[in-house]
Amino acid sequence: MPTGTPRGPTTGLGLAMGPGGERGDPGAAPVGDEGTARVGRTMLLHRAWITSATTVAGPSEGRGPLGRAFDQVLADQLLGQATWEQAERRMLQRAVEDLAANQGRRLADYDLLLAGDLLNQSVSCSYAARDLDVPFCGLFTACATFAEGLGLAGALCESGTCRRVLVAVCSHHDTAERQYRFPTELVSQRPPTAQWTATGAVAAAIEREAAGPGPVRITAFTPGRVLDFHERDPFHMGAAMAPAAADTIATHLRDLARGPEAYDAIYTGDLAAVGASICEDLLRTAGVHVRLRDCGVELYDRAHQDVHAGGSGAACSALVFAAQLLPALRAGWGRACLCCTGALHSLTTYQQGESIPAVAHAVSLEAHAGEGA
Amino acid sequence: MPTGTPRGPTTGLGLAMGPGGERGDPGAAPVGDEGTARVGRTMLLHRAWITSATTVAGPSEGRGPLGRAFDQVLADQLLGQATWEQAERRMLQRAVEDLAANQGRRLADYDLLLAGDLLNQSVSCSYAARDLDVPFCGLFTACATFAEGLGLAGALCESGTCRRVLVAVCSHHDTAERQYRFPTELVSQRPPTAQWTATGAVAAAIEREAAGPGPVRITAFTPGRVLDFHERDPFHMGAAMAPAAADTIATHLRDLARGPEAYDAIYTGDLAAVGASICEDLLRTAGVHVRLRDCGVELYDRAHQDVHAGGSGAACSALVFAAQLLPALRAGWGRACLCCTGALHSLTTYQQGESIPAVAHAVSLEAHAGEGA
Numbered sequence: 142m143p144t145g146t147p148r149g150p151t152t153g154l155g156l157a158m159g160p161g162g163e164r165g166d167p168g169a170a171p172v173g174d175e176g177t178a179r180v181g182r183t184m185l186l187h188r189a190w191i192t193s194a195t196t197v198a199g200p201s202e203g204r205g206p207l208g209r210a211f212d213q214v215l216a217d218q219l220l221g222q223a224t225w226e227q228a229e230r231r232m233l234q235r236a237v238e239d240l241a242a243n244q245g246r247r248l249a250d251y252d253l254l255l256a257g258d259l260l261n262q263s264v265s266c267s268y269a270a271r272d273l274d275v276p277f278c279g280l281f282t283a284c285a286t287f288a289e290g291l292g293l294a295g296a297l298c299e300s301g302t303c304r305r306v307l308v309a310v311c312s313h314h315d316t317a318e319r320q321y322r323f324p325t326e327l328v329s330q331r332p333p334t335a336q337w338t339a340t341g342a343v344a345a346a347i348e349r350e351a352a353g354p355g356p357v358r359i360t361a362f363t364p365g366r367v368l369d370f371h372e373r374d375p376f377h378m379g380a381a382m383a384p385a386a387a388d389t390i391a392t393h394l395r396d397l398a399r400g401p402e403a404y405d406a407i408y409t410g411d412l413a414a415v416g417a418s419i420c421e422d423l424l425r426t427a428g429v430h431v432r433l434r435d436c437g438v439e440l441y442d443r444a445h446q447d448v449h450a451g452g453s454g455a456a457c458s459a460l461v462f463a464a465q466l467l468p469a470l471r472a473g474w475g476r477a478c479l480c481c482t483g484a485l486h487s488l489t490t491y492q493q494g495e496s497i498p499a500v501a502h503a504v505s506l507e508a509h510a511g512e513g514a
Numbered sequence: 515m516p517t518g519t520p521r522g523p524t525t526g527l528g529l530a531m532g533p534g535g536e537r538g539d540p541g542a543a544p545v546g547d548e549g550t551a552r553v554g555r556t557m558l559l560h561r562a563w564i565t566s567a568t569t570v571a572g573p574s575e576g577r578g579p580l581g582r583a584f585d586q587v588l589a590d591q592l593l594g595q596a597t598w599e600q601a602e603r604r605m606l607q608r609a610v611e612d613l614a615a616n617q618g619r620r621l622a623d624y625d626l627l628l629a630g631d632l633l634n635q636s637v638s639c640s641y642a643a644r645d646l647d648v649p650f651c652g653l654f655t656a657c658a659t660f661a662e663g664l665g666l667a668g669a670l671c672e673s674g675t676c677r678r679v680l681v682a683v684c685s686h687h688d689t690a691e692r693q694y695r696f697p698t699e700l701v702s703q704r705p706p707t708a709q710w711t712a713t714g715a716v717a718a719a720i721e722r723e724a725a726g727p728g729p730v731r732i733t734a735f736t737p738g739r740v741l742d743f744h745e746r747d748p749f750h751m752g753a754a755m756a757p758a759a760a761d762t763i764a765t766h767l768r769d770l771a772r773g774p775e776a777y778d779a780i781y782t783g784d785l786a787a788v789g790a791s792i793c794e795d796l797l798r799t800a801g802v803h804v805r806l807r808d809c810g811v812e813l814y815d816r817a818h819q820d821v822h823a824g825g826s827g828a829a830c831s832a833l834v835f836a837a838q839l840l841p842a843l844r845a846g847w848g849r850a851c852l853c854c855t856g857a858l859h860s861l862t863t864y865q866q867g868e869s870i871p872a873v874a875h876a877v878s879l880e881a882h883a884g885e886g887a
Contacts, residue, residue, distance in 0.1 A: 177674045177722070179625065182649055184675035224866055252552065253737055260860065261634040263654045267740055267858035271871045276555055276737035278662050278875070279858075281636050281652040289651050293666065300673030301550045302557035302735075320862075349550070362675075364626055364649035367640055485640035485652075487633065489693075493597055498644045502651070 178299070181396035182363055189295030189359040191345055191506070192305075192352040194463040195240040197232045199314065199340025201448075202460060205441045210464035211341075212239065218315055218340060226260065229313035232342035233258070234269040237309050240344040244353075248274045251346070252303040255294055257286035258311045259338075259455055260320060261487075265311050275307065284411055285365070285483030286310050287343070287459040288502035292362030294347035295504070304349050311342035312454030321488060322375060335376040336413045337448035339440060343459035351509070355471030361505040363393040367485065369498040375484075375491055379416020379437075379450055382482040382499040386412060387423035389501040390480050394429060397505070401431035405474040408466060409501075410436030410458025410481045413451030414443070436461035436481075458482075470508045477506050551672070554769035555736055562668030562732040564718055564879070565678075565725040567836040568613040570605045572687065572713025574821075575833060578814045583837035584714075585612065591688055591713060599633065602686035605715035606631070607642040610682050613717040617726075621647045624719070625676040628667055630659035631684050632711075632828055633693060634860075638684050648680065657784055658738070658856030659683050660716070660832040661875035665735030667720035668877070677722050684715035685827030694861060695748060708749040709786045709810060710821035716832035724882070728844030734878040736766040740858065742871040748859065752789020752810075752823055754870040755855040759785060760796035762874040763853050767802060770878070774804035778847040781839060782874075783809030783831025783854045786824030787816070809834035809854075831855075843881045850879050 178185040196211045203214030213235070220228040233256065241248050254273060257280040258265035270277040282289050290308035297303040315325050317338040323329040347359065365385055372381035386409050394400065401407055412420055417435035424431055436458040437451035458481045466477055480503040486495065551558040569584045576587030586608070593601040606629065614621050627646060630653040631638035643650040655662050663681035670676040688698050690711040696702040720732065738758055745754035759782050767773065774780055785793055790808035797804055809831040810824030831854045839850055853876040859868065 177677055179675050179677075182625075184625075184673075186675065226862060226866065252555075252557075257654070259635075261862060262632075262656065262858060262860035264858065264860045264863050267655070267871055267873070268863070268868070270740035270873075271742045274739065277655070277740050277873060278666065278737050279654040281630070281654045282640070282650070283635065293651065293670075296673045296675045297666075297669050299675060300557075300669045302552050302559065302669045302672060304550055304552075364651050366647065367643035367650050369644045485635065485637065487635035487637045489599060489634060490637050490641070493599065495641070498640055500640070500643075500650060 182392050183396035184292065184296055184362045186295045186299050186359050186362060188349045189298045190348050190351045191357045191359065191467065192348045193240055193244050194343060194345040194467055195236045195243060196460055196463045197236045197342045198460060201446065202339055202341050202440060205446060207440060207461065207464040210468065225313055225315040229311055229316050230265040230269040233265055233309055233311040234272055236342040236344040237273055237307060240346060244346060251275050251305050251307050253278060253297065254307045254309060255280055255290045256309040257281045257455060259283060259317050282500050282502065283483030283485055284453055284455050284457060285481040285500050285502050286455050288479055288481035288504055291347065291359055291504050292364060292502060295359040295362055298347055298349040306347045307344055308347060309342065309344040310455040310459050312338055312340065312456040314338045314340045317454060331449055332376050333449055334379065334415050335449040336378055336411065336437060336451055336453035338454040339452045339457040339460060341456035341460045343456060343463050356509050357467060357470045358507050359504050360507050361397060363389055363396065363503045365389040365501040367498045367500045369496050371496045373496045375486065375497065378453060378484045378497065379412045380419055381484050381497040382412055382501065383416045383419035383423060385499040386420045386480055386482045386501040387427065389503045391424060391427045391429055393478065393503040401429060404476050404478050406434050407431055407478040408434045408436055408461065408480065410461060410479065411451065411453045412482055413437035413453065415450045439465060470506055475508055479504050479506060555765050556769035557665065557669055557735045559668040559672050559732050559735060561722045562671045563721050563724045564730045564732060564840065565721045566613055566617050567716060567718040567840055568609045568616060569833055569836045570609045570715045571833060574819065575712055575714050575813060578819060580813060580834065580837040583841065598686055598688040602684055602689050603638040603642040606638055606682055606684040607645055609715040609717040610646055610680060613719060617719060624648050624678050624680050626651060626670065627680045627682060628653055628663045629682040630654045630828060632656060632690050655873050655875065656856030656858055657826055657828050657830065658854040658873050658875050659828050661852060661854035661877055664720065664732055664877050665737060665875060668732040668735055671720055671722040679720045680717055681720060682715065682717040683828040683832050685711055685713065685829040687711045687713045690827060704822055705749050706822055707752065707788050708822040709751055709784065709824055709826035711827040712813060712825045712830040712833060714829035714833045716829060716836050729882050730840060730843045731880050732877050733880050734770060736762055736769065736876045738762040738874040740871045740873045742869055744869045746869045748864055748870065751826060751857045751870065752785045753792055754857050755785055755872040755874065756789045756792035756796060758872040759793045759853055759855045759874040760800065762876045764797060764800045764802055766851065766876040774802060777849050777851050779807050780804055780851040781807045781809055781834065781853065783834060783852065784824065784826045785855055786810035786826065788823045812838060843879055848881055852877050852879060
């Protein structure tokens with residue numbers, strides 16, 4: 142863990158760390174404050190069904206433990222394109238087009254595409270959107286973008302202004318590494334705390350009406366606050382992101398008056414091995430005893446794949462969501478939490494000697510049988 | 515205008531250019547398709563009040579025709595900070611904090627901050643958010659981000675999951691120029707079509723309940739599709755963005771079954787002088803005859819300020835909105851449209867020889883007296 146006075150809206154980590162303390166304890170079945178569908182920092186959703194998800198995974202990701210669960214595994218990092226950047230956007234386009242095809246729909250049947258990636262000016266998503274006949278709103282909270290998208294898409298369906306919204310994210314190992322750290326051609330040595338940016342793209346459909354086999358609902362969305370605990374090492378992002386994840390998870394549980402035992406699993410994504418352990422420690426000091434599942438750990442076989450602490454990248458948590466979490470909810474789990482984490486630095490802020498702020502957004506996901514917020 | 519086959523979901527520009535043709539003509543008072551609050555590509559909003567807006571403007575912007583209408587004009591580009599990047603984020607933080615103070619609220623009274631800027635990884639907003647005690651979701655569609663934020667914030671209030679949402683954007687001439695084009699210290703010559711990235715920050719509060727003097731409501735939000743007409747010159751962004759603006763404005767009007775005469779003004783932001791003229795031509799070929807007001811033109815005195823075609827930057831349209839459009843609605847206008855435009859390229863895509871895709875998002879804004887979508 143980095144030392145020094147943490148910077149952020151709240152410096153203490155604990156069960157009092159969210160602003161939700163204003164409200165009374167909502168009990169087991171929370172109802173909204175002041176006639177609204179929210180409790181504390183958490184939005185309550187009733188009309189936000191995840192009806193489908195599609196994955197495109199890179200070669201390394203395909204060789205990992207979830208390899209067989211991906212819809213498509215690429216043979217190489219280039220996908221027949223001239224540049225890695227073009228390959229990244231093609232993955233996203235393919236994930237979205239395949240999703241629509243799987244649902245038997247045209248792209249014009251969707252009301253909106255909410256999408257984000259890690260590249261400067263989110264060019265993977267916006268260049269892909271040129272070839273997708275659907276309105277586009279870009280999102281960015283780095284590797285937390287997928288949960289931001291699920292939550293906002295859910296609220297849009299809840300509002301009645303949208304019938305169905307596409308949420309999509311992508312990342313590419315080689316484009317991200319050369320942008321954030323070193324060109325991969327240099328084969329720079331990396332410390333054990335480093336994470337491996339995942340190559341892949343994921344698209345999910347969020348709808349007002351349930352559809353498809355084993356529908357799963359987004360029942361709550363807790364957007365995170367930005368915290369900065371003075372970590373400055375872009376090879377130690379798990380430590381930078383762990384406090385934000387702990388803050389959001391503790392707030393999510395407190396707002397909903399739940400303990401971790403109310404969930405079949407709480408996923409973080411992507412703190413990787415080092416960060417997830419720090420996050421568990423922080424939650425313990427806040428009175429929350431939980432064994433986290435981290436998407437950065439689940440995505441690779443760390444004993445046989447040289448990914449150091451584990452995976453990262455906007456696609457990392459989304460790939461694990463689509464290949465492991467969503468199938469588990471369809472196969473019998475009642476409820477799970479997905480808390481995606483993002484490190485919000487840039488190469489410029491690193492070069493200017495700044496620390497790395499982080500954010501984490503959490504959604505509660507429930508299988509049809511377990512309906513009721 | 516660039517030549518060649520345009521790339522995008524729809525290649526023809528005209529009144530048939532949106533997917534909304536599926537629906538019947540909704541008449542003067544549109545109602546939603548299939549029991550939802552939307553028509554075609556347009557979301558209909560009833561509980562989205564703009565209750566306050568705060569501006570921080572740079573020195574050049576302060577010397578422009580709207581100078582006296584800004585809440586704060588900076589003496590220089592650095593704001594007492596060590597770097598321009600730090601100055602940019604301080605402007606955003608100040609706009610948000612001043613807004614809360616003007617409303618007599620704490621930041622924790624707001625449910626969410628939706629914010630975006632032009633810098634890589636949106637670091638202005640996320641670094642500012644470290645010191646703002648409110649959950650943060652980052653947005654990015656370049657200079658169209660402000661309208662994306664207004665629309666999404668409106669839908670969040672509509673859904674009942676949020677009571678009040680902060681929307682904030684910023685841009686800074688020197689940080690943007692050195693990231694996208696040349697370091698300003700080089701004093702590179704710029705062609706007449708070039709635009710001047712505005713320095714400033716704007717925060718607005720969107721609420722479920724009307725409040726404050728002369729409340730104004732967001733009544734409709736039309737998110738745009740990404741279009742690419744093969745413009746490759748980052749000094750000719752007006753031409754790159756004009757087709758997207760024409761597509762969104764024509765769709766917005768058709769969805770709502772309105773002509774341009776239904777609006778006291780239709781603002782584009784920020785096509786500047788060259789792009790606005792191209793957009794008017796494109797709309798004319800689609801049967802829409804309208805004289806646009808462009809935020810990039812309104813922000814500066816082009817006869818005496820050396821901004822070439824006019825302003826740009828995420829703050830440009832937001833500054834004109836807060837200093838000219840919102841006051842006009844409070845002072846007697848019934849209805850206005852704000853269509854913010856964004857060029858979605860990066861330095862990498864430019865260096866890789868790619869063209870510049872663009873998007874435009876439109877909102878209808880109505881004074882209290884003119885209620886009713």
